[in-house]
Amino acid sequence: MSMMDKVENVKEQYRDGNNLAKRTNLHVKHSTNKQGFVPWLFEKYEFSKGDRILEIGCGNGTQWENRIHLLPEDCTLVLSDFSEGMVKVVWEKYSGQKNMLAQKLDIQNIPFPDNCFDVIVANHMLYHVPDLPKALSEVKRVLKNGGKFYAATNGNGGMRTYLRDAFKEVNPDLKSFTKDISFTLQNGQSLLIEYFDDVQRYDYEDSLSITETQDLIDWLKSTVTIATYADSDLNGFYEYFEAIRQKEGAINIPKEAGLFVSTKV
Incomplete structure:
Protein backbone atom coordinates (compact mmCIF):
# COMPACT_ATOMS: atom_id res chain seq x y z
CA MET A 1 0.00 0.00 0.00
CA SER A 2 1.36 3.42 -0.96
CA MET A 3 0.90 6.78 0.76
CA MET A 4 -1.80 7.55 -1.84
CA ASP A 5 -4.10 4.70 -0.81
CA LYS A 6 -3.60 4.62 2.96
CA VAL A 7 -7.00 5.39 4.43
CA GLU A 8 -5.71 7.76 7.12
CA ASN A 9 -3.67 9.74 4.58
CA VAL A 10 -6.56 10.05 2.16
CA LYS A 11 -8.89 11.15 4.97
CA GLU A 12 -6.51 13.91 5.98
CA GLN A 13 -5.87 14.97 2.38
CA TYR A 14 -9.60 15.43 1.70
CA ARG A 15 -10.71 16.55 5.15
CA ASP A 16 -11.99 19.72 3.48
CA GLY A 17 -11.74 21.38 0.07
CA ASN A 18 -8.54 23.39 0.62
CA ASN A 19 -5.96 20.95 -0.80
CA LEU A 20 -8.10 20.11 -3.81
CA ALA A 21 -8.69 23.80 -4.51
CA LYS A 22 -4.94 24.50 -4.57
CA ARG A 23 -4.30 21.67 -7.00
CA THR A 24 -7.19 22.70 -9.21
CA ASN A 25 -5.93 26.29 -9.22
CA LEU A 26 -2.61 25.25 -10.76
CA HIS A 27 -4.31 23.54 -13.69
CA VAL A 28 -6.97 26.19 -14.24
CA LYS A 29 -4.40 29.02 -14.34
CA HIS A 30 -1.54 27.39 -16.19
CA SER A 31 -2.82 24.62 -18.50
CA THR A 32 -2.04 25.16 -22.17
CA ASN A 33 -5.18 23.42 -23.43
CA LYS A 34 -7.71 26.19 -22.93
CA GLN A 35 -10.73 23.95 -23.48
CA GLY A 36 -10.32 22.70 -19.93
CA PHE A 37 -10.45 19.12 -18.67
CA VAL A 38 -14.00 19.32 -17.29
CA PRO A 39 -15.60 20.68 -20.50
CA TRP A 40 -13.76 17.90 -22.35
CA LEU A 41 -15.19 15.32 -19.93
CA PHE A 42 -18.71 16.56 -20.54
CA GLU A 43 -18.19 16.01 -24.26
CA LYS A 44 -17.57 12.34 -23.45
CA TYR A 45 -20.34 11.83 -20.89
CA GLU A 46 -23.64 10.47 -22.18
CA PHE A 47 -26.75 11.18 -20.12
CA SER A 48 -30.33 10.30 -21.07
CA LYS A 49 -33.76 11.24 -19.77
CA GLY A 50 -34.47 9.65 -16.40
CA ASP A 51 -30.90 8.46 -15.77
CA ILE A 68 -26.61 20.20 -12.97
CA HIS A 69 -29.56 22.08 -14.44
CA LEU A 70 -28.47 20.97 -17.92
CA LEU A 71 -29.00 17.28 -17.17
CA PRO A 72 -31.82 15.68 -19.16
CA GLU A 73 -35.32 15.66 -17.70
CA ASP A 74 -35.96 13.49 -14.63
CA CYS A 75 -32.30 12.63 -14.02
CA THR A 76 -31.16 12.07 -10.45
CA LEU A 77 -27.57 12.90 -9.47
CA VAL A 78 -26.01 11.39 -6.34
CA LEU A 79 -22.78 13.13 -5.34
CA SER A 80 -20.77 11.00 -2.95
CA ASP A 81 -17.38 11.05 -1.28
CA PHE A 82 -15.43 9.14 1.37
CA SER A 83 -14.89 12.46 3.19
CA GLU A 84 -17.68 13.88 5.32
CA GLY A 85 -16.13 17.31 4.77
CA MET A 86 -16.50 17.02 1.00
CA VAL A 87 -20.09 15.78 1.29
CA LYS A 88 -20.86 18.83 3.42
CA VAL A 89 -19.28 21.11 0.79
CA VAL A 90 -21.35 19.72 -2.09
CA TRP A 91 -24.54 19.74 -0.03
CA GLU A 92 -24.05 23.41 0.82
CA LYS A 93 -23.24 24.15 -2.82
CA TYR A 94 -26.05 22.22 -4.52
CA SER A 95 -28.80 21.62 -1.94
CA GLY A 96 -31.06 23.96 -3.90
CA GLN A 97 -31.06 21.53 -6.82
CA LYS A 98 -34.11 19.26 -6.71
CA ASN A 99 -32.38 16.47 -8.65
CA MET A 100 -29.27 16.21 -6.41
CA LEU A 101 -28.51 14.05 -3.37
CA ALA A 102 -25.29 14.03 -1.33
CA GLN A 103 -24.02 10.99 0.55
CA LYS A 104 -20.89 9.71 2.28
CA LEU A 105 -19.86 6.31 0.96
CA ASP A 106 -16.93 3.97 0.41
CA ILE A 107 -16.53 2.66 -3.15
CA GLN A 108 -15.43 -0.67 -1.68
CA ASN A 109 -18.89 -1.10 -0.11
CA ILE A 110 -21.48 0.88 -2.08
CA PRO A 111 -24.75 1.02 -0.08
CA PHE A 112 -27.10 0.67 -3.06
CA PRO A 113 -28.86 -2.38 -4.54
CA ASP A 114 -27.77 -4.23 -7.66
CA ASN A 115 -28.42 -2.66 -11.08
CA CYS A 116 -29.31 0.70 -9.58
CA PHE A 117 -27.47 3.31 -11.71
CA ASP A 118 -27.35 4.12 -15.41
CA VAL A 119 -24.10 6.10 -15.12
CA ILE A 120 -21.28 6.01 -12.56
CA VAL A 121 -18.41 8.53 -12.50
CA ALA A 122 -15.18 8.10 -10.51
CA ASN A 123 -12.59 10.64 -11.61
CA HIS A 124 -9.04 10.83 -10.29
CA MET A 125 -9.81 8.71 -7.25
CA LEU A 126 -9.35 5.01 -8.06
CA TYR A 127 -5.62 5.24 -7.26
CA HIS A 128 -6.60 6.15 -3.68
CA VAL A 129 -8.56 2.91 -3.16
CA PRO A 130 -6.85 0.24 -1.01
CA ASP A 131 -8.78 -2.71 -2.53
CA LEU A 132 -9.28 -1.78 -6.18
CA PRO A 133 -10.69 -5.17 -7.30
CA LYS A 134 -13.36 -4.92 -4.59
CA ALA A 135 -14.17 -1.37 -5.68
CA LEU A 136 -14.54 -2.27 -9.35
CA SER A 137 -16.66 -5.28 -8.45
CA GLU A 138 -18.97 -3.00 -6.46
CA VAL A 139 -19.22 -0.51 -9.34
CA LYS A 140 -20.17 -3.31 -11.71
CA ARG A 141 -22.75 -4.63 -9.23
CA VAL A 142 -24.68 -1.37 -8.87
CA LEU A 143 -24.42 -0.42 -12.55
CA LYS A 144 -27.33 -1.43 -14.79
CA ASN A 145 -26.81 -3.57 -17.87
CA GLY A 146 -25.95 -1.16 -20.67
CA GLY A 147 -24.74 1.39 -18.13
CA LYS A 148 -21.48 3.30 -18.43
CA PHE A 149 -18.67 3.80 -15.95
CA TYR A 150 -16.49 6.89 -16.48
CA ALA A 151 -13.09 6.92 -14.76
CA ALA A 152 -10.57 9.70 -15.40
CA THR A 153 -7.00 9.26 -14.26
CA ASN A 154 -3.39 10.31 -14.83
CA GLY A 155 -0.45 8.53 -16.39
CA ASN A 156 2.80 7.54 -14.68
CA GLY A 157 4.69 9.91 -16.99
CA GLY A 158 4.01 13.57 -17.58
CA MET A 159 4.00 15.66 -14.42
CA ARG A 160 5.12 12.75 -12.22
CA THR A 161 8.25 12.19 -14.32
CA TYR A 162 9.07 15.90 -14.36
CA LEU A 163 8.71 16.25 -10.59
CA ARG A 164 10.66 13.04 -9.93
CA ASP A 165 13.60 14.49 -11.85
CA ALA A 166 13.27 17.81 -10.01
CA PHE A 167 13.38 16.05 -6.64
CA LYS A 168 16.55 14.23 -7.72
CA GLU A 169 18.15 17.61 -8.47
CA VAL A 170 17.09 19.45 -5.32
CA ASN A 171 16.86 16.71 -2.69
CA PRO A 172 18.30 13.39 -3.94
CA ASP A 173 17.60 11.69 -0.60
CA LEU A 174 13.87 11.81 -1.29
CA LYS A 175 12.27 9.10 -3.42
CA SER A 176 9.18 11.08 -4.35
CA PHE A 177 7.19 10.29 -7.51
CA THR A 178 9.24 7.12 -8.08
CA LYS A 179 6.48 4.63 -7.19
CA ASP A 180 3.82 4.05 -9.83
CA ILE A 181 0.25 4.87 -8.85
CA SER A 182 -2.15 1.92 -8.85
CA PHE A 183 -4.63 3.04 -11.54
CA THR A 184 -3.15 4.84 -14.53
CA LEU A 185 -3.63 5.48 -18.22
CA GLN A 186 -1.08 2.73 -18.78
CA ASN A 187 -2.76 -0.07 -16.79
CA GLY A 188 -6.39 1.11 -16.51
CA GLN A 189 -7.73 -0.74 -19.52
CA SER A 190 -6.31 -4.10 -18.42
CA LEU A 191 -7.77 -3.61 -14.92
CA LEU A 192 -11.22 -2.53 -16.12
CA ILE A 193 -11.65 -5.21 -18.78
CA GLU A 194 -11.77 -7.80 -16.00
CA TYR A 195 -15.12 -6.34 -14.92
CA PHE A 196 -16.63 -4.64 -17.97
CA ASP A 197 -17.43 -5.86 -21.46
CA ASP A 198 -16.12 -2.86 -23.39
CA VAL A 199 -13.45 -0.39 -22.28
CA GLN A 200 -12.40 2.64 -24.34
CA ARG A 201 -9.52 5.01 -23.53
CA TYR A 202 -9.50 8.70 -24.44
CA ASP A 203 -6.44 10.92 -23.92
CA TYR A 204 -6.61 14.62 -23.13
CA GLU A 205 -3.72 16.49 -24.72
CA ASP A 206 -2.38 19.13 -22.34
CA SER A 207 0.64 20.55 -20.51
CA LEU A 208 1.44 23.20 -17.91
CA SER A 209 3.18 26.50 -18.60
CA ILE A 210 3.54 27.96 -15.12
CA THR A 211 4.31 31.66 -14.87
CA GLU A 212 3.86 32.00 -11.10
CA THR A 213 6.29 29.76 -9.22
CA GLN A 214 4.40 29.95 -5.93
CA ASP A 215 1.42 28.19 -7.53
CA LEU A 216 3.59 25.12 -8.12
CA ILE A 217 4.96 25.24 -4.57
CA ASP A 218 1.40 25.48 -3.23
CA TRP A 219 0.50 22.41 -5.33
CA LEU A 220 3.41 20.48 -3.82
CA LYS A 221 2.47 21.53 -0.29
CA SER A 222 -1.14 20.51 -0.88
CA THR A 223 -0.04 16.89 -1.53
CA VAL A 224 2.08 16.46 1.62
CA THR A 225 -0.43 14.18 3.39
CA ILE A 226 -0.37 11.66 0.51
CA ALA A 227 3.30 12.10 -0.43
CA THR A 228 6.65 10.83 0.79
CA TYR A 229 7.86 14.32 1.69
CA ALA A 230 7.09 16.94 4.32
CA ASP A 231 6.86 20.73 4.14
CA SER A 232 10.42 21.00 5.42
CA ASP A 233 11.68 18.80 2.56
CA LEU A 234 10.57 21.45 0.07
CA ASN A 235 13.27 23.93 1.11
CA GLY A 236 15.13 25.04 -1.99
CA PHE A 237 12.37 24.10 -4.43
CA TYR A 238 11.09 27.64 -4.89
CA GLU A 239 14.58 28.82 -5.88
CA TYR A 240 15.02 25.83 -8.22
CA PHE A 241 11.78 26.38 -10.09
CA GLU A 242 12.04 30.17 -10.05
CA ALA A 243 15.42 29.93 -11.78
CA ILE A 244 13.78 27.85 -14.52
CA ARG A 245 10.93 30.33 -14.83
CA GLN A 246 13.29 33.29 -15.15
CA LYS A 247 15.45 31.52 -17.72
CA GLU A 248 12.68 30.04 -19.88
CA GLY A 249 9.84 32.45 -19.18
CA ALA A 250 7.71 29.67 -17.69
CA ILE A 251 8.00 26.31 -15.96
CA ASN A 252 6.90 23.93 -18.71
CA ILE A 253 5.62 20.58 -17.48
CA PRO A 254 4.08 17.80 -19.59
CA LYS A 255 0.81 16.20 -18.47
CA GLU A 256 -0.74 12.77 -18.95
CA ALA A 257 -4.47 12.62 -18.30
CA GLY A 258 -7.40 10.87 -19.84
CA LEU A 259 -10.65 8.98 -19.42
CA PHE A 260 -11.75 5.35 -19.54
CA VAL A 261 -15.33 4.67 -20.61
CA SER A 262 -16.47 1.17 -19.61
CA THR A 263 -19.78 -0.43 -20.54
CA LYS A 264 -21.58 -3.21 -18.69
CA VAL A 265 -23.40 -5.39 -21.20
Missing part, protein backbone atom coordinates in the same frame (compact mmCIF):
# COMPACT_ATOMS: atom_id res chain seq x y z
CA ARG A 52 -29.76 7.72 -12.24
CA ILE A 53 -26.21 9.06 -12.00
CA LEU A 54 -23.71 8.36 -9.20
CA GLU A 55 -20.43 10.21 -8.82
CA ILE A 56 -18.01 8.56 -6.41
CA GLY A 57 -15.22 10.72 -5.01
CA CYS A 58 -16.94 13.91 -6.07
CA GLY A 59 -14.63 16.13 -4.00
CA ASN A 60 -15.94 19.68 -3.94
CA GLY A 61 -18.26 18.97 -6.88
CA THR A 62 -16.64 21.57 -9.11
CA GLN A 63 -17.35 19.71 -12.35
CA TRP A 64 -21.09 20.17 -11.84
CA GLU A 65 -21.02 23.93 -11.40
CA ASN A 66 -23.47 25.49 -13.87
CA ARG A 67 -24.18 22.03 -15.28
Whole structure:
Protein backbone atom coordinates (compact mmCIF):
# COMPACT_ATOMS: atom_id res chain seq x y z
CA MET A 1 0.00 0.00 0.00
CA SER A 2 1.36 3.42 -0.96
CA MET A 3 0.90 6.78 0.76
CA MET A 4 -1.80 7.55 -1.84
CA ASP A 5 -4.10 4.70 -0.81
CA LYS A 6 -3.60 4.62 2.96
CA VAL A 7 -7.00 5.39 4.43
CA GLU A 8 -5.71 7.76 7.12
CA ASN A 9 -3.67 9.74 4.58
CA VAL A 10 -6.56 10.05 2.16
CA LYS A 11 -8.89 11.15 4.97
CA GLU A 12 -6.51 13.91 5.98
CA GLN A 13 -5.87 14.97 2.38
CA TYR A 14 -9.60 15.43 1.70
CA ARG A 15 -10.71 16.55 5.15
CA ASP A 16 -11.99 19.72 3.48
CA GLY A 17 -11.74 21.38 0.07
CA ASN A 18 -8.54 23.39 0.62
CA ASN A 19 -5.96 20.95 -0.80
CA LEU A 20 -8.10 20.11 -3.81
CA ALA A 21 -8.69 23.80 -4.51
CA LYS A 22 -4.94 24.50 -4.57
CA ARG A 23 -4.30 21.67 -7.00
CA THR A 24 -7.19 22.70 -9.21
CA ASN A 25 -5.93 26.29 -9.22
CA LEU A 26 -2.61 25.25 -10.76
CA HIS A 27 -4.31 23.54 -13.69
CA VAL A 28 -6.97 26.19 -14.24
CA LYS A 29 -4.40 29.02 -14.34
CA HIS A 30 -1.54 27.39 -16.19
CA SER A 31 -2.82 24.62 -18.50
CA THR A 32 -2.04 25.16 -22.17
CA ASN A 33 -5.18 23.42 -23.43
CA LYS A 34 -7.71 26.19 -22.93
CA GLN A 35 -10.73 23.95 -23.48
CA GLY A 36 -10.32 22.70 -19.93
CA PHE A 37 -10.45 19.12 -18.67
CA VAL A 38 -14.00 19.32 -17.29
CA PRO A 39 -15.60 20.68 -20.50
CA TRP A 40 -13.76 17.90 -22.35
CA LEU A 41 -15.19 15.32 -19.93
CA PHE A 42 -18.71 16.56 -20.54
CA GLU A 43 -18.19 16.01 -24.26
CA LYS A 44 -17.57 12.34 -23.45
CA TYR A 45 -20.34 11.83 -20.89
CA GLU A 46 -23.64 10.47 -22.18
CA PHE A 47 -26.75 11.18 -20.12
CA SER A 48 -30.33 10.30 -21.07
CA LYS A 49 -33.76 11.24 -19.77
CA GLY A 50 -34.47 9.65 -16.40
CA ASP A 51 -30.90 8.46 -15.77
CA ARG A 52 -29.76 7.72 -12.24
CA ILE A 53 -26.21 9.06 -12.00
CA LEU A 54 -23.71 8.36 -9.20
CA GLU A 55 -20.43 10.21 -8.82
CA ILE A 56 -18.01 8.56 -6.41
CA GLY A 57 -15.22 10.72 -5.01
CA CYS A 58 -16.94 13.91 -6.07
CA GLY A 59 -14.63 16.13 -4.00
CA ASN A 60 -15.94 19.68 -3.94
CA GLY A 61 -18.26 18.97 -6.88
CA THR A 62 -16.64 21.57 -9.11
CA GLN A 63 -17.35 19.71 -12.35
CA TRP A 64 -21.09 20.17 -11.84
CA GLU A 65 -21.02 23.93 -11.40
CA ASN A 66 -23.47 25.49 -13.87
CA ARG A 67 -24.18 22.03 -15.28
CA ILE A 68 -26.61 20.20 -12.97
CA HIS A 69 -29.56 22.08 -14.44
CA LEU A 70 -28.47 20.97 -17.92
CA LEU A 71 -29.00 17.28 -17.17
CA PRO A 72 -31.82 15.68 -19.16
CA GLU A 73 -35.32 15.66 -17.70
CA ASP A 74 -35.96 13.49 -14.63
CA CYS A 75 -32.30 12.63 -14.02
CA THR A 76 -31.16 12.07 -10.45
CA LEU A 77 -27.57 12.90 -9.47
CA VAL A 78 -26.01 11.39 -6.34
CA LEU A 79 -22.78 13.13 -5.34
CA SER A 80 -20.77 11.00 -2.95
CA ASP A 81 -17.38 11.05 -1.28
CA PHE A 82 -15.43 9.14 1.37
CA SER A 83 -14.89 12.46 3.19
CA GLU A 84 -17.68 13.88 5.32
CA GLY A 85 -16.13 17.31 4.77
CA MET A 86 -16.50 17.02 1.00
CA VAL A 87 -20.09 15.78 1.29
CA LYS A 88 -20.86 18.83 3.42
CA VAL A 89 -19.28 21.11 0.79
CA VAL A 90 -21.35 19.72 -2.09
CA TRP A 91 -24.54 19.74 -0.03
CA GLU A 92 -24.05 23.41 0.82
CA LYS A 93 -23.24 24.15 -2.82
CA TYR A 94 -26.05 22.22 -4.52
CA SER A 95 -28.80 21.62 -1.94
CA GLY A 96 -31.06 23.96 -3.90
CA GLN A 97 -31.06 21.53 -6.82
CA LYS A 98 -34.11 19.26 -6.71
CA ASN A 99 -32.38 16.47 -8.65
CA MET A 100 -29.27 16.21 -6.41
CA LEU A 101 -28.51 14.05 -3.37
CA ALA A 102 -25.29 14.03 -1.33
CA GLN A 103 -24.02 10.99 0.55
CA LYS A 104 -20.89 9.71 2.28
CA LEU A 105 -19.86 6.31 0.96
CA ASP A 106 -16.93 3.97 0.41
CA ILE A 107 -16.53 2.66 -3.15
CA GLN A 108 -15.43 -0.67 -1.68
CA ASN A 109 -18.89 -1.10 -0.11
CA ILE A 110 -21.48 0.88 -2.08
CA PRO A 111 -24.75 1.02 -0.08
CA PHE A 112 -27.10 0.67 -3.06
CA PRO A 113 -28.86 -2.38 -4.54
CA ASP A 114 -27.77 -4.23 -7.66
CA ASN A 115 -28.42 -2.66 -11.08
CA CYS A 116 -29.31 0.70 -9.58
CA PHE A 117 -27.47 3.31 -11.71
CA ASP A 118 -27.35 4.12 -15.41
CA VAL A 119 -24.10 6.10 -15.12
CA ILE A 120 -21.28 6.01 -12.56
CA VAL A 121 -18.41 8.53 -12.50
CA ALA A 122 -15.18 8.10 -10.51
CA ASN A 123 -12.59 10.64 -11.61
CA HIS A 124 -9.04 10.83 -10.29
CA MET A 125 -9.81 8.71 -7.25
CA LEU A 126 -9.35 5.01 -8.06
CA TYR A 127 -5.62 5.24 -7.26
CA HIS A 128 -6.60 6.15 -3.68
CA VAL A 129 -8.56 2.91 -3.16
CA PRO A 130 -6.85 0.24 -1.01
CA ASP A 131 -8.78 -2.71 -2.53
CA LEU A 132 -9.28 -1.78 -6.18
CA PRO A 133 -10.69 -5.17 -7.30
CA LYS A 134 -13.36 -4.92 -4.59
CA ALA A 135 -14.17 -1.37 -5.68
CA LEU A 136 -14.54 -2.27 -9.35
CA SER A 137 -16.66 -5.28 -8.45
CA GLU A 138 -18.97 -3.00 -6.46
CA VAL A 139 -19.22 -0.51 -9.34
CA LYS A 140 -20.17 -3.31 -11.71
CA ARG A 141 -22.75 -4.63 -9.23
CA VAL A 142 -24.68 -1.37 -8.87
CA LEU A 143 -24.42 -0.42 -12.55
CA LYS A 144 -27.33 -1.43 -14.79
CA ASN A 145 -26.81 -3.57 -17.87
CA GLY A 146 -25.95 -1.16 -20.67
CA GLY A 147 -24.74 1.39 -18.13
CA LYS A 148 -21.48 3.30 -18.43
CA PHE A 149 -18.67 3.80 -15.95
CA TYR A 150 -16.49 6.89 -16.48
CA ALA A 151 -13.09 6.92 -14.76
CA ALA A 152 -10.57 9.70 -15.40
CA THR A 153 -7.00 9.26 -14.26
CA ASN A 154 -3.39 10.31 -14.83
CA GLY A 155 -0.45 8.53 -16.39
CA ASN A 156 2.80 7.54 -14.68
CA GLY A 157 4.69 9.91 -16.99
CA GLY A 158 4.01 13.57 -17.58
CA MET A 159 4.00 15.66 -14.42
CA ARG A 160 5.12 12.75 -12.22
CA THR A 161 8.25 12.19 -14.32
CA TYR A 162 9.07 15.90 -14.36
CA LEU A 163 8.71 16.25 -10.59
CA ARG A 164 10.66 13.04 -9.93
CA ASP A 165 13.60 14.49 -11.85
CA ALA A 166 13.27 17.81 -10.01
CA PHE A 167 13.38 16.05 -6.64
CA LYS A 168 16.55 14.23 -7.72
CA GLU A 169 18.15 17.61 -8.47
CA VAL A 170 17.09 19.45 -5.32
CA ASN A 171 16.86 16.71 -2.69
CA PRO A 172 18.30 13.39 -3.94
CA ASP A 173 17.60 11.69 -0.60
CA LEU A 174 13.87 11.81 -1.29
CA LYS A 175 12.27 9.10 -3.42
CA SER A 176 9.18 11.08 -4.35
CA PHE A 177 7.19 10.29 -7.51
CA THR A 178 9.24 7.12 -8.08
CA LYS A 179 6.48 4.63 -7.19
CA ASP A 180 3.82 4.05 -9.83
CA ILE A 181 0.25 4.87 -8.85
CA SER A 182 -2.15 1.92 -8.85
CA PHE A 183 -4.63 3.04 -11.54
CA THR A 184 -3.15 4.84 -14.53
CA LEU A 185 -3.63 5.48 -18.22
CA GLN A 186 -1.08 2.73 -18.78
CA ASN A 187 -2.76 -0.07 -16.79
CA GLY A 188 -6.39 1.11 -16.51
CA GLN A 189 -7.73 -0.74 -19.52
CA SER A 190 -6.31 -4.10 -18.42
CA LEU A 191 -7.77 -3.61 -14.92
CA LEU A 192 -11.22 -2.53 -16.12
CA ILE A 193 -11.65 -5.21 -18.78
CA GLU A 194 -11.77 -7.80 -16.00
CA TYR A 195 -15.12 -6.34 -14.92
CA PHE A 196 -16.63 -4.64 -17.97
CA ASP A 197 -17.43 -5.86 -21.46
CA ASP A 198 -16.12 -2.86 -23.39
CA VAL A 199 -13.45 -0.39 -22.28
CA GLN A 200 -12.40 2.64 -24.34
CA ARG A 201 -9.52 5.01 -23.53
CA TYR A 202 -9.50 8.70 -24.44
CA ASP A 203 -6.44 10.92 -23.92
CA TYR A 204 -6.61 14.62 -23.13
CA GLU A 205 -3.72 16.49 -24.72
CA ASP A 206 -2.38 19.13 -22.34
CA SER A 207 0.64 20.55 -20.51
CA LEU A 208 1.44 23.20 -17.91
CA SER A 209 3.18 26.50 -18.60
CA ILE A 210 3.54 27.96 -15.12
CA THR A 211 4.31 31.66 -14.87
CA GLU A 212 3.86 32.00 -11.10
CA THR A 213 6.29 29.76 -9.22
CA GLN A 214 4.40 29.95 -5.93
CA ASP A 215 1.42 28.19 -7.53
CA LEU A 216 3.59 25.12 -8.12
CA ILE A 217 4.96 25.24 -4.57
CA ASP A 218 1.40 25.48 -3.23
CA TRP A 219 0.50 22.41 -5.33
CA LEU A 220 3.41 20.48 -3.82
CA LYS A 221 2.47 21.53 -0.29
CA SER A 222 -1.14 20.51 -0.88
CA THR A 223 -0.04 16.89 -1.53
CA VAL A 224 2.08 16.46 1.62
CA THR A 225 -0.43 14.18 3.39
CA ILE A 226 -0.37 11.66 0.51
CA ALA A 227 3.30 12.10 -0.43
CA THR A 228 6.65 10.83 0.79
CA TYR A 229 7.86 14.32 1.69
CA ALA A 230 7.09 16.94 4.32
CA ASP A 231 6.86 20.73 4.14
CA SER A 232 10.42 21.00 5.42
CA ASP A 233 11.68 18.80 2.56
CA LEU A 234 10.57 21.45 0.07
CA ASN A 235 13.27 23.93 1.11
CA GLY A 236 15.13 25.04 -1.99
CA PHE A 237 12.37 24.10 -4.43
CA TYR A 238 11.09 27.64 -4.89
CA GLU A 239 14.58 28.82 -5.88
CA TYR A 240 15.02 25.83 -8.22
CA PHE A 241 11.78 26.38 -10.09
CA GLU A 242 12.04 30.17 -10.05
CA ALA A 243 15.42 29.93 -11.78
CA ILE A 244 13.78 27.85 -14.52
CA ARG A 245 10.93 30.33 -14.83
CA GLN A 246 13.29 33.29 -15.15
CA LYS A 247 15.45 31.52 -17.72
CA GLU A 248 12.68 30.04 -19.88
CA GLY A 249 9.84 32.45 -19.18
CA ALA A 250 7.71 29.67 -17.69
CA ILE A 251 8.00 26.31 -15.96
CA ASN A 252 6.90 23.93 -18.71
CA ILE A 253 5.62 20.58 -17.48
CA PRO A 254 4.08 17.80 -19.59
CA LYS A 255 0.81 16.20 -18.47
CA GLU A 256 -0.74 12.77 -18.95
CA ALA A 257 -4.47 12.62 -18.30
CA GLY A 258 -7.40 10.87 -19.84
CA LEU A 259 -10.65 8.98 -19.42
CA PHE A 260 -11.75 5.35 -19.54
CA VAL A 261 -15.33 4.67 -20.61
CA SER A 262 -16.47 1.17 -19.61
CA THR A 263 -19.78 -0.43 -20.54
CA LYS A 264 -21.58 -3.21 -18.69
CA VAL A 265 -23.40 -5.39 -21.20
